């Protein structure tokens with residue numbers, strides 16, 4: 001079955017190019033470490049999913065490109081054509097002369113209705129070229145204007161027009177430092193709208209990807225292109241063909257359906273995060289060898305410790321700086337000089353840490369995110385995908401105790417007070433990813449955890465492991481974004497920029513309500 005990808009805005013188009021390039025390069029690389037027959041089957045399956053054949057034999061991406069400015073689309077089309085490996089179709093892009101100026105309302109309420117017909121026609125033409133449609137993969141940022149606003153609009157239209165096809169949105173969470181003052185408004189509007197019309201949100205945080213570029217890839221001057229390559233690798237490690245459970249010679253046929261079946265057991269929970277290892281520079285890779293036990297140990301550690309405190313803290317500090325900057329520019333973000341932050345939210349915590357005055361003013365929001373233990377990450381569903389040499393010997397059920405919890409880990413955990421994690425780990429040295437303590441009580445681990453394996457190696461890695469997780473990992477960043485947007489909304493800052501394009505304050509309130517519910521639902525796992 002095939003996937004039609006819709007790339008929207010600067011971010012969606014730039015990432016889209018890297019994803020198709022990564023998929024193509026991997027499926028044609030000579031280091032698949034498997035038989036020729038197997039490699040051919042893998043290539044054919046990848047092609048069926050993401051590419052169609054054109055008359056001259058050059059594979060064409062099953063994609064539609066949309067932006068309101070021509071520059072990025074032109075660059076994307078020509079980069080693909082110049083690669084000589086694959087290209088985009090001739091009449092698969094739509095662009096205009098003027099972007100959305102980072103205004104979600106402009107993308108959603110102006111560009112959306114105006115260009116709906118043209119964009120939906122392009123998508124329909126692409127759908128008609130698929131023998132069998134698995135669904136739509138929609139790439140966009142959460143915080144700009146076109147990708148986020150128009151992307152939310154188009155996802156809604158896809159839901160109306162193709163209600164029985166799956167829609168997965170890959171969305172980019174903005175840097176916490178804040179590139180644009182209204183990014184939190186755009187973000188909550190995007191998330192709340194997608195929550196209504198999409199089946200799953202595959203979320204990547206720019207901060208987290210940036211960190212991978214700096215620490216694991218050892219890149220000094222990090223560009224969007226670097227970020228996008230890391231992202232494309234992560235997405236490829238999830239989306240490339242994998243054997244089905246009942247057969248180790250046939251690839252799964254329904255890529256989006258299979259993901260959804262294993263990861264989204266309830267429509268209230270549709271935020272998915274991706275982790276994968278190893279991901280490192282070619283130089284480092286040459287000096288490293290990996291065992292399945294070691295890779296699984298690290299993947300499991302990434303899952304159980306939310307370990308996001310430093311990111312949270314830096315975001316809080318940036319928020320305080322942002323606020324100071326806004327105030328010095330005469331922007332009254334909060335009434336009467338009172339510090340108004342959602343009680344229990346990270347912003348409030350930031351004020352407390354900064355020694356600020358007690359809170360006042362607003363009804364609490366995001367309260368439900370007061371987790372039992374802020375360091376522990378409970379999952380609803382996890383999927384581990386293993387690719388490479390001797391994969392059938394990789395045991396996800398029983399990790400050797402020595403590989404689970406090193407002394408350094410233990411010391412770090414004790415120092416950081418992760419008591420529940422320590423107790424949990426010490427009681428579960430042999431239960432791997434199927435430990436009931438990892439999951440919410442209303443799902444049996446056997447239903448909540450899946451593992452897919454394939455011996456065909458991915459990219460340049462002899463062995464690699466990816467984890468797609470529907471868990472509490474994103475609750476903290478979500479709570480922060482909702483809290484920041486609420487702070488601005490309470491003083492009506494910049495609201496006129498949205499209402500002048502037809503939005504109402506009620507729309508914001510609906511978004512807050514929906515996302516509060518999401519935070520509360522994940523918080524109660």
Ligand SMILES: Nc1nc2c(ncn2[C@@H]2O[C@H](COP(=O)(O)OP(=O)(O)OP(=O)(O)O)[C@@H](O)[C@H]2O)c(=O)[nH]1
Nearest residue numbers: 009010011014099100101102141144145146147174
């Ligand atoms: N990872 C990644 N993030 C990007 C890229 N380009 C932009 N972003 C992020 O996307 C957000 C801005 O969205 P854009 O896609 O640039 O905006 P747009 O959708 O084109 O909307 P307008 O510019 O308002 O027309 C910010 O959070 C950026 O950090 C990219 O190539 N890669």
